[in-house]
Amino acid sequence: MLLRLNHHSGVPIYLQxxxxxxxAIETGALRGGDQLPTIRKLAEDLVMNPNTVARAYRELEHEGVIELRHGSGAFVPESVVSRAKVMRKAQGIVQSAMDRLASLQLSEDEIRRLVENELALLRNNESEITLD
Amino acid sequence: MLLRLNHHSGVPIYLQxxxxxxxAIETGALRGGDQLPTIRKLAEDLVMNPNTVARAYRELEHEGVIELRHGSGAFVPESVVSRAKVMRKAQGIVQSAMDRLASLQLSEDEIRRLVENELALLRNNESEITLD
DNA sequence: AGTTGTGTATTAGTCTACTAATACACTATA
DNA sequence: TATAGTGTATTAGTAGACTAATACACAACT
Structure with missing residues (x-):
């Protein structure tokens, strides 16, 4: 398994x-039933605190991507296989949208704001202040 | 001009x-040549520190959306009119993409990560760490 | 020139996200 | 039931983002 991490990008390590x-799961490097590296093992290899790895694992479990077994380890459930297909499809949608936006000469921040704006609309929880 | 602000959303006020x-500019509420509200005036109306408004204005100038004249005020340059059209087009692209993603049952965070991933690919500045 | 209204700069406080240090609790296996 | 290996929980330190307090500098107008 190959992990690409960048400690100077400003993006939190646990998110990376x-x-x-x-x-790794979506490309098949990790398959259903596989055990992931131990929290401590991975933390040691990547020279970071086990809690940081634990946080990543915890969130992955919350999203249903992995399964944590107290005392045993972390595993890839069989169910993620079909989900991987969905994610590949989603990735394609995003990629084509980003490509079209890039050709419009938008900055990254502007793209992020458009995305956040749309997400907020899909949610809708704002109050109004009126000026003359 | 109507401003929708939410002090409890966690989204920084200056970004909102x-x-x-x-x-306001894209919808025509503010047109080319118009003067925006004074920093102090807007800060007073919205009950916040002038620096917060100033920060928003500063970033808008950096993006070329407004023009700041030291001692005079903030203005909408004529050039933003054509840009508004581009932004409307971009907004449409994002909206349709978000709609399709939402129908795939993705969470907001997953969508954000896909977007960030694509943006990173368009940029490309990472180092690698290999594990056995 | 003076005055008033404008944007600008500097500094500091507060809050939160992120990471780490450390101790705890569960599971498998001998 | 002991022990080694696993995930879990608590607490604290650090850094950065955000906002505010305050003083500065420029521009228009008399």
Whole structure:
């Protein structure tokens, strides 16, 4: 398994870990039933605190991507296989949208704001203040 | 001009201001050549520190959306009119993509991660760590 | 020139996200 | 039931983002 981490990007390590582990599952590097590296083992290899790895694992479990067994380890459930297909489809949607946006000369921050705006609309929880 | 602000959403006020002011321009509530509300005036109306408004204005200028004239005020340059069209197009792209993603039952965080992933790919600045 | 209204800069306080240090609790196996 | 290996919980330190307090600098107008 190959993990790409960047300690100087400003992106929290635990988020990068989540992304990379998901990628490993989606590409088949990790398959249903497989056991993931131990929290301590991975923390040692990556030279970081076990809690940081634990946080990534915890969130992955919360999203249903992995399964944590207290005292035993972390495992990839069989069910994620079909989910991987969905994620690949989603990734394609995002990629084509980003490509089209990039050709419009938008900055990254502007793209992020458009996305956040749409997400907020799908949620809808705002109050109003009126000026003359 | 109507401003929608939410002090309890966790989204920084200055970012909400940026979004709302852009929206005002894109919808035509603010037109080319118009003067925006004074920093102090807007800060007073919205009951916040002038620096917070100033920050929003500063970033909007950095993005070319408004023009700051030291001692005079903040203005909407004529050039933003064509840009508004581009932004409307971009907004449409994002909206359709978000709709399709939402129908795939993705969480907001998952969508954000896909977006960040694509943005990173368009940039490309990572180092690798290999595990056995 | 003076005055008033404008944006700008500096500094500091507060809050939260992130990471780490450390101790705890569960499970498997001998 | 002992022990080694696993995930879990609590607490604290650090850094950065956000906002505010305050003083500065420029521009228009008399």
């Amino acid at each position: 870990l989540i992304e990379q582990l998901k990628h | 201001l940026i979004e709302q002011l852009k929206h």
